[in-house]
Amino acid sequence: LVDEGLITFSSLSLEKGKGKAEVEEGVVDEELTKRLERIGLMVGGYIAEKLTLARPPLASQLDVIKFICKDLFLFVYSKQIDNLRTNHRGVFVLQSHIFPPLASLSSHKGQAHDQSIAPMHLVFPQALIQGALARLGLPCYVTAESSTLPQCTFQIRTVKS
Amino acid sequence: DVWKRTDKVNAELFTLTYGALVVQLIKDYEDYAEVNKQLDKMGYNIGTRLIEDFLARTGLGRCATFAETAEVISKVAFRTFLNISPAVSFPPPTQNPTSNLPPPTEFILTFDENPLAEFAELPRDAKEGGLWFSNVLGGVIRGALEMIQLQVETEFLSDVLRGDESTELLVRLVRVLDEEQPENDE
Numbered sequence: 001l002v003d004e005g006l007i008t009f010s011s012l013s014l015e016k017g018k019g020k021a022e023v024e025e026g027v028v029d030e031e032l033t034k035r036l037e038r039i040g041l042m043v044g045g046y047i048a049e050k051l052t053l054a055r056p057p058l059a060s061q062l063d064v065i066k067f068i069c070k071d072l073f074l075f076v077y078s079k080q081i082d083n084l085r086t087n088h089r090g091v092f093v094l095q096s097h098i099f100p101p102l103a104s105l106s107s108h109k110g111q112a113h114d115q116s117i118a119p120m121h122l123v124f125p126q127a128l129i130q131g132a133l134a135r136l137g138l139p140c141y142v143t144a145e146s147s148t149l150p151q152c153t154f155q156i157r158t159v160k161s
Numbered sequence: 162d163v164w165k166r167t168d169k170v171n172a173e174l175f176t177l178t179y180g181a182l183v184v185q186l187i188k189d190y191e192d193y194a195e196v197n198k199q200l201d202k203m204g205y206n207i208g209t210r211l212i213e214d215f216l217a218r219t220g221l222g223r224c225a226t227f228a229e230t231a232e233v234i235s236k237v238a239f240r241t242f243l244n245i246s247p248a249v250s251f252p253p254p255t256q257n258p259t260s261n262l263p264p265p266t267e268f269i270l271t272f273d274e275n276p277l278a279e280f281a282e283l284p285r286d287a288k289e290g291g292l293w294f295s296n297v298l299g300g301v302i303r304g305a306l307e308m309i310q311l312q313v314e315t316e317f318l319s320d321v322l323r324g325d326e327s328t329e330l331l332v333r334l335v336r337v338l339d340e341e342q343p344e345n346d347e
Binding site: 035038039042043046047050075076078 | 171173174177178181182184185189
């Protein structure tokens with residue numbers, strides 16, 4: 001096990017380091033989001049593969065989602081998802097009351113600023129879930145939002161095939 | 162036992178994330194020398210922040226010699242953050258043969274295990290291109306030490322990923338920076 005701070009620091013440095021000649025801030029953010037997303041997708045896929053290696057196949061869609069809520073979240077964030085809801089038509093809502101990546105988010109600029117940078121910190125987790133689901137044969141779109149820190153809601157919208 | 166107190170994150174997750182980051186960098190720059198540079202830069206940025214966390218957590222004081230600094234980096238810092246403890250060795254001094262026993266100004270960290278490279282395997286292309294997969298570590302040390310007035314150079318000497326027998330990182334002290342008072346600081 002390695003220290004949690006490191007991950008936080010590395011994502012921070014990613015933010016700083018990505019100065020590849022873009023001048024406008026908006027462009028940097030966009031590029032950064034894209035990169036974080038790709039890294040998340042990749043890692044999500046690997047983890048899904050690792051965790052499903054020694055277990056019976058996941059039968060239904062709900063099983064796959066449950067696997068994400070329990071096993072994957074336990075593996076990545078050392079805690080499970082707190083609440084899972086579905087409309088039984090391919091949309092799942094996952095809720096975490098205290099989402100670890102957001103738990104330590106705080107700056108001298110105050111609550112409102114923290115809230116505004118929260119989406120940046122959710123890019124990676126949301127790509128992670130999407131990548132894992134894709135690898136498990138469940139292509140979908142995942143969106144994450146946080147209305148009040150450190151709570152977080154993921155919405156998984158499966159793609160009809 | 163300071164390292165036991167904090168929140169931990171799954172090491173495999175960390176390893177996979179770092180691997181994906183390197184892959185992404187290679188895609189972006191398509192030049193291994195440039196990737197090395199970027200990893201080092203990222204490491205530097207991490208190091209400059211990490212040192213604060215480290216000092217706050219351990220409450221360690223000033224090291225008397227650079228040799229002591231080396232021991233602290235290996236036994237405390239690496240243990241705290243990566244849960245490994247690379248071996249420290251001092252290469253025989255090459256210059257200044259005048260003084261009979263100069264205090265060491267460089268040391269080598271030898272990594273028996275490297276959590277960053279746990280699952281990694283370099284394709285031949287990357288080996289020939291001169292990629293130092295774990296180059297971020299050198300940057301971290303450089304950044305962290307610079308914040309405590311030690312200017313160092315770091316350089317990987319060998320890496321098991323490249324087919325070498327061990328993974329070695331050389332840290333060389335360039336100079337001790339003066340503690341300066343910021344301008345207009347009242």
